[in-house]
Amino acid sequence: xxxxSRVLEGTFDGEEVTIRGWVFRTRSSGSLAFVTVRDxxxxxxxxxxxxEMDPEEFDALKKVLVESSLEVTGRVNPDERAPGGRELHxxxxxxxxxxxxxxxxxxxxxxxxxxxxxxxxxxREMTSTxxxxxxxIGALRQYYLxxxxxxxxxxxxxxxxxxxxxxxxxxxYYERKVFLTQSSQLYLEALIYSLERVFTLxxxxxxxxxxxxxxxxxxxxxxxxxxxxxxxxxxxxxxxxIRYVARKCLEERRDELEVMGRDLDAIRAVDEPxxxxxxxxxxxxxxxxxxxxxxxxxxxxxxxxxxxRDTLVPIFIHHFPKDLKAFYHRPDPEEGDRxxxxxxxxxxxxxxxxxxxRIWELPVLLQRIEDEGLDMEAYQWYIDLRRxxxxxxxxxxxxxxxxxxxxxxxSHIKWALPFPRDMRRIYP
Ligand code: 4AD
Ligand code: MG
Numbered sequence: 001x002x003x004x005s006r007v008l009e010g011t012f013d014g015e016e017v018t019i020r021g022w023v024f025r026t027r028s029s030g031s032l033a034f035v036t037v038r039d040x041x042x043x044x045x046x047x048x049x050x051x052e053m054d055p056e057e058f059d060a061l062k063k064v065l066v067e068s069s070l071e072v073t074g075r076v077n078p079d080e081r082a083p084g085g086r087e088l089h090x091x092x093x094x095x096x097x098x099x100x101x102x103x104x105x106x107x108x109x110x111x112x113x114x115x116x117x118x119x120x121x122x123x124r125e126m127t128s129t130x131x132x133x134x135x136x137i138g139a140l141r142q143y144y145l146x147x148x149x150x151x152x153x154x155x156x157x158x159x160x161x162x163x164x165x166x167x168x169x170x171x172x173y174y175e176r177k178v179f180l181t182q183s184s185q186l187y188l189e190a191l192i193y194s195l196e197r198v199f200t201l202x203x204x205x206x207x208x209x210x211x212x213x214x215x216x217x218x219x220x221x222x223x224x225x226x227x228x229x230x231x232x233x234x235x236x237x238x239x240x241x242i243r244y245v246a247r248k249c250l251e252e253r254r255d256e257l258e259v260m261g262r263d264l265d266a267i268r269a270v271d272e273p274x275x276x277x278x279x280x281x282x283x284x285x286x287x288x289x290x291x292x293x294x295x296x297x298x299x300x301x302x303x304x305x306x307x308x309r310d311t312l313v314p315i316f317i318h319h320f321p322k323d324l325k326a327f328y329h330r331p332d333p334e335e336g337d338r339x340x341x342x343x344x345x346x347x348x349x350x351x352x353x354x355x356x357x358r359i360w361e362l363p364v365l366l367q368r369i370e371d372e373g374l375d376m377e378a379y380q381w382y383i384d385l386r387r388x389x390x391x392x393x394x395x396x397x398x399x400x401x402x403x404x405x406x407x408x409x410x411s412h413i414k415w416a417l418p419f420p421r422d423m424r425r426i427y428p
Contacts, residue, residue: 005041008084012076016091019044020071022122023064023099033062037072037088040127045082046072048090061093067122068099114414118428121418128256129416132249133404137201139248140222140400143241149197149224154187156202160378162186163326167206169217180205183397186328186382188225189358192393193385199224201400211423212301213412214349214402218421225395231330231340231357234394235316238344238353239274242314242403246270249407262409266347269312274344276316282307298324299343304350311347318342318356327368330357349406355396362386 002017021039028034031050036043050058064070074088104112104119113120120126141151161168162183169180184200191198204221226234246267249257257264277285286293291306293299299307299317308315319338322331329339341356359365365386369379376383404416414420419428 003041004037004039004044007044007076007088008042008086010078010086013078013086014076016073016075017088018071018073019088020096021069023066023068023070026062026064026066028062031058033058035061035064035072036083037070042084044084044086044088046074046088046090048074048093052089053091053093057093060095060098061090063098064095065099065101067102069096070094071096114420114425115427117419124259126415126418128253128259129404129408129410130418131256132253132260132408133400133417135249135252136245136404136407137220137222137400139245140199140201140241140398142248143244144197144199144224147197149199149226150195151200152188152191152195152198153200153202154181154184156181156205160186160375160382162328163206167208169205169207182206183221184223185225185395185397188223188395189382189393190385192225192227192391193389196227197224198226204397209423214301214399214405216401216413216417216421217423219402219413220400220417221397222400223395223397225393227391227393229394230392231318231342231394234355234357234396235274235276235318235342235344238355238396238398239316241398242274242344242352243270245403246407257408260408260410262407266312266409267407270314272313274314274316275311276318276342278319279317279321279338280319282315282317296321296323299351301350304345305348307345308347308350314344314346314352316342316344327372327374328358328365330359331364331368346402346406348409349402351399352402352406353396353398355394357392357394360386360390360392362390 002019004019007017021037024036024038024043026035033048035046037046048058048061071094072090073092074090077087077089079087103116157178158181159178162185170177171180183204184202188198201222203218205218208215208217250267283293283295286303286306289306289309291303293303320341322337322339325339325341329341332338332340343351344353346352369376401413401416405413410416
C-alpha cells in the first residue's frame with residue numbers, strides 16, 4: 001500500500017502500486033473511467049479502461065459516487081497533463097464502501113458547512129488547516145521540551161474564577177455549582193515550585209457573549225509558567241516561540257498554506273524584532289490610525305486592528321493600567337497604577353497572547369484580592385503559594401486557534417479548528 005504523495009513524487013514510475021482512499025471526483029465516457037482518488041496525503045488521477053480489467057470491477061468503479069472508499073491497483077504513468085504530473089493506469093479496483101450521494105456540493109453556505117462539519121472536514125481547505133494546526137501544536141511542544149520545560153495539567157473543573165466573572169460557565173456538581181476553567185494559569189503557578197518551567201495545552205472556556213471573528217466559547221489554550229523570569233524576559237520567550245512556530249509552518253506546510261491562499265511574506269515578517277510599546281503609546285498609535293479609543297479604555301478588535309494597520313510584525317503592548325487587568329498581575333513597584341504585563345497583538349487577528357509577571361509578594365496579593373472583591377476562601381491555596389518560598393515568576397497564555405488563524409490567514413476563527421463551539425453552535 002502506497003501513499004498518494006509518495007506515488008506523486010515519482011518513486012514508482014512505471015511500476016504497479018496499490019493505493020487506498022476516497023473518491024474525489026469522477027468522470028466517464030464509454031469504456032473509460034477517470035476517477036481521482038484522495039488520501040490524507042494528496043490527490044491522484046486514475047484512468048480505467050473496461051478492456052484492460054475485469055468488466056464487473058470496471059462497472060463498479062464507473063458507478064461509484066464521490067467519497068466512496070476504495071482500493072486501486074495500477075501502473076504509475078508520468079503524464080504532464082495530469083494534476084501532480086502522474087496518473088494511475090488501473091488494473092483492479094475494490095470498492096470498500098459505496099457512498100450515498102454526498103450532501104456537500106459547490107456553493108453551499110457557511111452555515112450549511114458548519115451543520116455538516118463532520119463531513120466538511122474532508123475538504124481540501126479544512127484538511128490543509130488541520131495539518132497546519134497539527135504543525136503549530138507540534139512546534140509548541142517541541143520548542144518547550146527542547147528548552148527544559150515539563151508538560152503538565154491543571155483541572156478543567158474549578159471553584160474560582162481566573163479571568164473575571166463575566167465569562168464563567170457554571171456546571172452542576174453534585175450538591176453545588178462549579179465552573180469550567182477559563183485558564184490553567186493559577187495551577188501552573190503551583191507547579192513551578194516543583195518543575196520551575198512548565199507548560200500545558202488544554203481547553204479553556206469562556207461564556208463570550210460577543211460574536212466576533214476571534215472568539216470561541218471553548219478554545220485551545222497553550223500556557224506556560226516560568227520561575228525566576230520577569231515581564232521583559234517573558235516577552236523574549238514569546239517572541240522566540242512565535243518565530244519558531246512560524247518558521248516550522250513555512251518549512252513543513254508550504255503546500256497547505258498555498259491551498260489556503262496565504263501570503264507567505266506575512267509569515268516571514270516574524271523574522272523582524274517585535275516592537276514593544278507601552279499602553280500609552282499603543283493608545284496614541286491607535287488614535288493616529290483612526291480608532292476612537294481613549295486612555296483608560298480596554299482594547300477590542302477594532303483598536304487592535306488599528307494598531308497593526310501598517311505592519312506585518314506582531315506588536316507587544318506592556319504596562320496596562322492595573323484596573324483593566326485581572327487580579328494576579330504584578331503592579332510595577334515603580335508605578336503602582338500599572339502592571340508588569342503584556343499582550344501580543346498580531347496583524348488582522350489581534351491579541352494572540354496575554355502574559356506577564358505574577359504578584360509574588362503575599363501582602364500585595366491579599367490587597368489585590370480584596371480590592372477586586374474576590375472570595376478569599378476560594379483562593380486560599382493560591383495565596384499559600386506566597387507563604388512558602390515564593391519566587392518571582394511570569395507566564396503567558398496563547399490562543400492556539402487564533403495563532404492558527406493568523407498563520408493561516410483564516411478569516412474567522414471557526415475555520416481554524418475541527419469542531420468550533422460558539423454561543424449558538426454545539427453540534428456536531
Ligand atoms: O488574555 P487571556 O484571557 O489571559 C489568560 O487567560 C491568562 N490567564 C493567560 C496566562 O497568562 N496564562 O487569554 C489568553 C489568550 C488570549 O490572548 C487569546 O489569544 C486567547 O487566550 N483567548 C481566546 N481565544 C479564542 N476565544 C476566546 N474566547 C478567547 N479568549 C482568550
Ligand atoms: Mg487578554
